[in-house]
Amino acid sequence: MKAVIMTEKLSKWYGNILGLSDVTLDIEAGITGLLGPNGAGKSTFLKLVTGQIKANIGSVRINGEEVRNNHRLFSKIGFCPESDSFYEEMTGWEFVTGLLKLHGLSSSEREKKALKALGIVDLEKNKDRRIKTYSRGMRQRLKFAQAIAHEPEILILDEPLNGLDPLGRRKLIRLIKSLRDEGKTVIVSSHVLPEIEAMTNDIILIHQGKIFAQGDIHYIRDLIDAHPHMISVKCSDPRKVASRFIKEDFILNIDFSSEKDTFVVKTNNRDEFFSRLPRIFIEENIDVKEITSPDDNLQAVFDYLIGE
Amino acid sequence: MPIKEKGYTHWEGELKKSRYPWIPITRKGIKLAFKKKFFKFTFFLTLIPAIVYLAGIYISERLEDFAFLVENSKSVSFLKINPGYFNSYFTQDFLLFMIVVVLVFCGAGLISDDLRYNSLQLYFSRPITKKDYFLGKASVIAFFLFILTLIPGIIFMLMKIIFSGNLRFISDYPWLILSVIGYSFFITGFFAFYTLFVSSVNKNRRYVSILMFGIFIFSDILYGIFKGIFESEYFSLLSIKANIKQVGAAFFGQKLPHNVPWIYSFLVLLFICALAGFVLNKKVRGVEVAQ
Numbered sequence: 365m366k367a368v369i370m371t372e373k374l375s376k377w378y379g380n381i382l383g384l385s386d387v388t389l390d391i392e393a394g395i396t397g398l399l400g401p402n403g404a405g406k407s408t409f410l411k412l413v414t415g416q417i418k419a420n421i422g423s424v425r426i427n428g429e430e431v432r433n434n435h436r437l438f439s440k441i442g443f444c445p446e447s448d449s450f451y452e453e454m455t456g457w458e459f460v461t462g463l464l465k466l467h468g469l470s471s472s473e474r475e476k477k478a479l480k481a482l483g484i485v486d487l488e489k490n491k492d493r494r495i496k497t498y499s500r501g502m503r504q505r506l507k508f509a510q511a512i513a514h515e516p517e518i519l520i521l522d523e524p525l526n527g528l529d530p531l532g533r534r535k536l537i538r539l540i541k542s543l544r545d546e547g548k549t550v551i552v553s554s555h556v557l558p559e560i561e562a563m564t565n566d567i568i569l570i571h572q573g574k575i576f577a578q579g580d581i582h583y584i585r586d587l588i589d590a591h592p593h594m595i596s597v598k599c600s601d602p603r604k605v606a607s608r609f610i611k612e613d614f615i616l617n618i619d620f621s622s623e624k625d626t627f628v629v630k631t632n633n634r635d636e637f638f639s640r641l642p643r644i645f646i647e648e649n650i651d652v653k654e655i656t657s658p659d660d661n662l663q664a665v666f667d668y669l670i671g672e
Numbered sequence: 673m674p675i676k677e678k679g680y681t682h683w684e685g686e687l688k689k690s691r692y693p694w695i696p697i698t699r700k701g702i703k704l705a706f707k708k709k710f711f712k713f714t715f716f717l718t719l720i721p722a723i724v725y726l727a728g729i730y731i732s733e734r735l736e737d738f739a740f741l742v743e744n745s746k747s748v749s750f751l752k753i754n755p756g757y758f759n760s761y762f763t764q765d766f767l768l769f770m771i772v773v774v775l776v777f778c779g780a781g782l783i784s785d786d787l788r789y790n791s792l793q794l795y796f797s798r799p800i801t802k803k804d805y806f807l808g809k810a811s812v813i814a815f816f817l818f819i820l821t822l823i824p825g826i827i828f829m830l831m832k833i834i835f836s837g838n839l840r841f842i843s844d845y846p847w848l849i850l851s852v853i854g855y856s857f858f859i860t861g862f863f864a865f866y867t868l869f870v871s872s873v874n875k876n877r878r879y880v881s882i883l884m885f886g887i888f889i890f891s892d893i894l895y896g897i898f899k900g901i902f903e904s905e906y907f908s909l910l911s912i913k914a915n916i917k918q919v920g921a922a923f924f925g926q927k928l929p930h931n932v933p934w935i936y937s938f939l940v941l942l943f944i945c946a947l948a949g950f951v952l953n954k955k956v957r958g959v960e961v962a963q
Contacts, residue, residue, distance in 0.1 A: 438798050443797035449790040
């Protein structure tokens with residue numbers, strides 16, 4: 365299938381800081397997840413794709429047309445930025461219709477499209493409230509509404525699920541999927557793996573301005589599973605719990621150095637560890653305070669992948 | 673079935689760019705200005721000199737009816753409607769001061785609010801260029817300044833013709849209309865650059881307002897101090913107000929208020945515009961750049 369977005373040797377520096385380096389990608393219709401830790405270059409990539417910044421080297425093409433300075437092309441792109449971009453004194457309605465004006469739409473078209481977009485994100489009833497009175501989730505949905513209001517072919521969503529409650533997340537994910545089914549091309553960036561996993565299998569891993577991997581999410585999952593996991597357990601008697609695991613083959617290391625009531629286990633079989641843990645707590649009558657996975661974040665995944 | 677398996681996309685939108693994409697930006701800016709507290713009152717105050725000068729034109733044609741008002745020679749010479757009369761309207765201290773006040777209301781937030789609310793990325797991800805953006809913002813300033821300069825200037829001329837009932841004024845000063853238009857555009861252009869420049873240096877509108885006012889007043893104070901010490905008229909080049917008056921006098925063919933070639937003042941103002949343009953181009957971009 366023909367790629368909708370094509371980048372070639374795309375590189376961007378901010379002074380001495382590398383934003384993006386030698387990125388050559390083909391992005392097809394459907395949802396593509398752009399995954400990377402904070403500061404990886406996701407926003408830079410998205411802003412290059414939306415033509416907002418100029419690449420030092422390389423080019424971005426949408427349906428074969430160069431993006432930079434091709435402002436006509438921007439009517440097919442919907443951009444939802446990561447940070448809030450609101451005039452707080454405006455109402456949601458004024459915000460969406462105001463931005464639609466920049467597309468040169470007639471007044472009736474603007475009203476129709478704004479109503480539709482606000483309806484899609486469930487903000488119809490609150491459209492006449494000032495944005496400053498909106499909750500975090502409502503603001504996030506409003507940002508999304510302005511991105512889809514002009515019915516673009518390509519949607520660029522920079523961390524769209526930030527600040528949403530679980531229900532809001534689920535709704536937005538469903539909505540993004542429905543846009544995919546309508547034939548749109550959607551790029552969603554996030555630093556949270558499960559968020560991307562919930563939307564798509566196609567991901568691009570970006571780290572330190574470079575594309576680390578591109579393809580199916582299961583490939584990444586396998587890479588992650590091939591590395592030991594760290595699990596931190598905070599409880600009333602960490603030594604007693606740890607002693608029950610000490611002889612197990614799947615335990616590689618137990619560390620008591622962090623806090624008095626905490627031990628950190630390194631295991632290559634996380635499922636087995638978690639299946640046994642509750643029974644030990646019950647048998648030994650241990651109070652559990654906290655179980656966390658210190659390396660269950662994307663930065664740690666990248667650290668594993670790049671062998672740090 | 674996901675679209676990837678269908679193997680096509682079916683976007684039905686239209687690739688287009690509005691012919692005048694800056695107009696919505698201008699409209700919004702004008703609307704926002706009128707929503708501000710006290711703006712309408714301030715703007716009305718700024719129009720008072722125009723009303724007074726218009727009344728002056730009327731009186732000048734009916735001197736016998738208003739003899740009680742025109743008792744001394746100073747009043748009589750003031751009421752001679754000639755390029756000097758226009759120059760005195762356009763370069764009077766009160767008008768220049770009030771223009772800055774109006775700009776504080778309508779211009780301080782033009783870019784600083786966009787920076788504060790991160791709106792630039794929303795503008796520039798739409799079919800508008802940086803040029804459209806600046807044009808839209810500058811047109812807000814032009815709208816208000818033309819009401820204070822170009823429009824009164826043209827009305828003065830029309831009224832003079834109507835009140836006098838002949839075209840002698842035009843035949844006496846055929847170039848005056850060009851002076852009015854040229855000066856109005858020049859002063860509007862200068863203040864547009866000045867306002868947008870100051871508005872782009874900070875995200876805080878209050879700070880921008882103080883700066884906008886401060887630079888204008890402080891430049892004049894600086895001129896006063898240096899002139900007091902060194903007694904040289906050349907220090908008038910430090911004052912925005914003095915430079916505007918110099919250029920205004922040159923436009924209307926009047927005696928220069930300072931003993932300095934007007935072209936120097938013109939170049940100083942032009943330099944400020946060039947500097948402002950350079951800074952604006954650097955400051956206004958669709959992304960926050962990592963430092």
